[in-house]
Amino acid sequence: MSPPATDPTPESHDADATASGSDFERLREILLGAERRELDAARARIAELERVQGSLPERLPGAFEAVRGEAATARVASALAEPVSQALGAAVQRNRQSLIDVLFPIIGPLIRKSIAEALRNLVADLNGAIESSFTLRGLKWRLEAWRAGVPYAQVVLKHRLAYEIDHVFLIERDSGLVLHHESAPGLPELDKDAIAGMLTALGDFVGDSVGGEEGGGTLESVRVGEHVVWMLHGPRANLACFTRGVPPPSLHGLLEQRLEEIHARWGADPDADPHAPGNRDAWHEALQPVALTQQAGSVDAQAARKPPSRLPLFLIVLALAALLFAFLVSRERWATRVDALRAQLEAHPGFVLNALEARPWRQVVVRGLLDPDAEPLAPLLASTDFGGVRPQLETAGYLSTADAVLEHRARRLLQPPASVRIAAKNGVLALSGAAPQSWIDRANERAAWVAGVDGVESTLVPEIDAVDAARTALAQLAQTLPSTVVEFDDEVQPSAAAGAVLDTIARDAKRAVDLAKVAGIEVRLTCVGANTHVGSEQKNQHLRAERAQWLAFSLAARGVTGADGGGLATDGDAELDRRIAYLRLTIAEK
Secondary structure, eight states: OOOOOOOOOHHHHHHHHHHHHHHHHHHHHHHHHHHHHHHHHHHHHHHHHHHHHHTHHHHHHHHHHTOOSHHHHHHHHHHHHHHHHHHHHHHHHHSHHHHHHHHHHHHHHHHHHHHHHHHHHHHHHHHHHHHTTTSHHHHHHHHHHHHHTSOHHHHHHHHHOOEEEEEEEEEETTTOOEEEEEEOTTOOOOOHHHHHHHHHHHHHHHHHHTSTTTTOOOOOEEEETTEEEEEEEOSSEEEEEEEEEOOOHHHHHHHHHHHHHHHHHHOSOTTSOTTOHHHHHHHHHHHHHHHHHGGGSSTTHHHHTSOOOHHHHHHHHHHHHHHHHHHHHHHHHHHHHHHHHHHHHHHSTTEEEEEEEEETTTEEEEEEEEOTTSOOSHHHHHTOOSTTOOOEEEEEEOOOOOHHHHHHHHHHHHOOOTTEEEEEETTEEEEEEEEOHHHHHHHHHHGGGSTTOOEEEEEEEESTTHHHHHHHHHHHHHHHGGGSOEEBSSSSOBOTTHHHHHHHHHHHHHHHHHHHHHHTEEEEEEEEEEOOSOSOHHHHHHHHHHHHHHHHHHHHHTTOOOTTSSOOEEEEOSSOOSSEEEEEEEEEEO
16 A cells, blocks of 8 residues: 655755756757857957947058059959949039039139130131132232142241230349330239249249250240240340240240340440440340330231232132133033034934933933834944933833834835835835836735834835826826926915925925836926016016025925936926916927
């Protein structure tokens, strides 16, 4: 039987808790001890870094001062370049106006000085070139530039550079004291002694540092603001000239001449008083013209004020007018020849002019449409005179209905014998003469097939009875020709129907000539004129002759000639009491 249970005391509970706590600490040390130690070490390092970073601003200047050596300096500069540039860019974006306010006093004078220098050179070039372009002086300068082999602008700059002389100082060489001073009118007073001392000190410094032991170095010129100071050295005195602008080299020679005159008037006595009234007057007389008269801009300023002669300008204008007149005449001649060629091309049968491009005395291009049966254009183009320019021809083919082209096309396709005459008028093809019956049948069939032919009129006769038919036809023509007359409304003016009548007479005349060849008969074509019996016989005879001549000229224009190929005869008919003209056919056996 087990003993009875008893309740635990408070002391036993504390002992159990203490044993449990120590066991828990040991367990935590076993499981997390390493991590806790690493965490404590990390906290210590972070605290140290915070302490170091907090003192960085105090240590940074010393670190930069400790950088030594070219390699280390380059490395630091390379490391700082990017962040510094970004910082400057950000600062400019945030404080643009502040940066402008800081840089304005520096940039303003620099810009003004640069612009003044550029404008000074520009004004010098423009003034000299414009003022001397149309004058005798300008022509003289161009000749000088050509002979010297230098640009004309350089000669202009040499003679006409603009400048002003503000101050001229005469300074004693040994003591550096101002012996005399001349200024241009309207300028403020200067501290003459201070300027003379400064120039003397600069001259001594240049001589000691540059000239060496022999003392050969001297101060020749110096720029002070917008002034250029020229220093000319003499045995007893120096001359300082303050100029503004761009002084020419000739001014230097003038100043040397003045300095030589001053020494000549000073005298050869080294003990002479430089402040003697006579010497001061001589210096004033020598230097005052330099300060006063040179303000105009050049050594020959007085001559430049003279108005330029108009004769060179007149000659140049006259030469330009002559050149312009020659140019216009040349263009007019060219245009006249181009118009003449255009008219000939437009009148050429079988050719359609599309474009005529002409560049005066350089190129002529003809573009158009040309029928293969038309007369070639090469002889026409070869006869033109364009001053050595040969016209170029660019054509495309097309089908023409011109009468001359129809006649040529019909001859090429029908191939008629020599006794057959082919003519075309308004698209109607006329066949006349004698030929073999087989050719006549073929021609009557194929004539209408010729391209461009609207109709065919055939009076062809077989060769078997060609002579008799020709004789019969000639006899008929001899009777009918005088009945086809041209009437005149007054003494010299033909009637409105004269054109159609002339075409009929011309056709019959050509047919008569062809028939005469076939028949072997000599014929004579005579143009006859007639007039009413009103008026004197002398006047009527004159009118008959004029009308006969008019008819001969009109028929000749239509291609009618005599049977022998010569001109038509003329005659008058005194029996007719009419204002007419007609053609007479006379037949004679061979």
